[in-house]
Amino acid sequence: MDGDSFARPPPGAAGGAAKKAGEMRSRTHVAAMLKLLFIGDIVGRPGREVVAERLPKLRAERSIDFVIANAENAAAGAGITGALAKSILENGVDAITLGDHVWDQRGWENEIGQMERVCRPANLPKSNPGWDHLVIEARGFRLAVFTVLGRSFMNLKADCPFLAADRMIEQLRPQADAIIVEMHGEATSEKQALGWHLDGRVTAVVGTHTHVPTADACILPKGTAFICDVGMTGPYASVLGREVKPVVARFLDGMPRRFEVATEDVRLSGALVEIGASMARAEKIELLTVRR
Numbered sequence: 001m002d003g004d005s006f007a008r009p010p011p012g013a014a015g016g017a018a019k020k021a022g023e024m025r026s027r028t029h030v031a032a033m034l035k036l037l038f039i040g041d042i043v044g045r046p047g048r049e050v051v052a053e054r055l056p057k058l059r060a061e062r063s064i065d066f067v068i069a070n071a072e073n074a075a076a077g078a079g080i081t082g083a084l085a086k087s088i089l090e091n092g093v094d095a096i097t098l099g100d101h102v103w104d105q106r107g108w109e110n111e112i113g114q115m116e117r118v119c120r121p122a123n124l125p126k127s128n129p130g131w132d133h134l135v136i137e138a139r140g141f142r143l144a145v146f147t148v149l150g151r152s153f154m155n156l157k158a159d160c161p162f163l164a165a166d167r168m169i170e171q172l173r174p175q176a177d178a179i180i181v182e183m184h185g186e187a188t189s190e191k192q193a194l195g196w197h198l199d200g201r202v203t204a205v206v207g208t209h210t211h212v213p214t215a216d217a218c219i220l221p222k223g224t225a226f227i228c229d230v231g232m233t234g235p236y237a238s239v240l241g242r243e244v245k246p247v248v249a250r251f252l253d254g255m256p257r258r259f260e261v262a263t264e265d266v267r268l269s270g271a272l273v274e275i276g277a278s279m280a281r282a283e284k285i286e287l288l289t290v291r292r
């Protein structure tokens with residue numbers, strides 16, 4: 001898309017602006033409405049392929065300004081690699097986020113630091129490598145995104161997502177026109193609570209991780225778009241993206257098995273959010289499903 005650019009924050013610069021104040025463009029040059037597509041967890045080759053096949057056209061047809069995708073399951077269902085991240089970014093994704101599977105692929109911890117359009121969850125320990133947020137820009141509008149991991153029924157060591165989100169919002173406010181928060185968690189209660197906690201302070205709180213889209217997309221009273229889970233981008237004839245048989249068998253007898261990524265009923269799933277540029281308020285949110 002013409003004029004789109006990516007603004008990377010300077011390393012370690014808390015509150016560092018993507019552009020200096022004097023360079024900031026007037027909002028009068030910004031289109032009245034911007035569209036964001038937030039794509040849920042890309043699972044394995046089927047997920048990557050449906051993005052490659054459908055996203056470029058979808059982006060043009062729906063006049064989408066920003067595409068953010070969680071790709072924590074891109075590599076055979078577990079984690080991501082540098083090569084896969086690059087190919088996803090080449091297929092129309094502007095920014096990649098990650099979740100609890102962030103460190104599943106060996107060596108990724110050495111690659112993530114060089115990936116300018118990939119960020120890891122913001123509430124991981126500070127010593128973890130990788131950006132804790134990204135700022136992307138289209139048509140003079142700067143959109144910041146960060147992910148927080150939930151702590152209910154989640155195993156990764158993470159700080160309080162509520163306090164982490166508060167801290168990140170304070171840091172990002174001077175360098176972005178709008179802020180998108182991804183809540184990567186298992187419990188709908190924790191996700192809803194974060195949505196209410198952030199209502200009016202960010203443009204959207206979108207849930208990921210469960211791989212199951214929810215029917216609760218709404219605009220909260222103070223203008224924040226919310227959805228518990230945008231669903232996965234991958235094979236839906238599956239259990240959360242994996243072949244059905246071994247998962248069912250494991251539930252029956254408790255024996256360990258290999259869970260291969262399934263192949264059928266592949267869909268791209270995400271939330272389409274319309275953002276009013278003047279107030280950075282969410283005007284509309286809908287679940288978007290594209291079948292392969």
Ligand SMILES: [Fe+2]
Pocket residue numbers: 041072073099209210211
């Ligand atoms: Fe996932």
Ligand SMILES: [Fe+2]
Pocket residue numbers: 072099100101184208209210
């Ligand atoms: Fe996850």
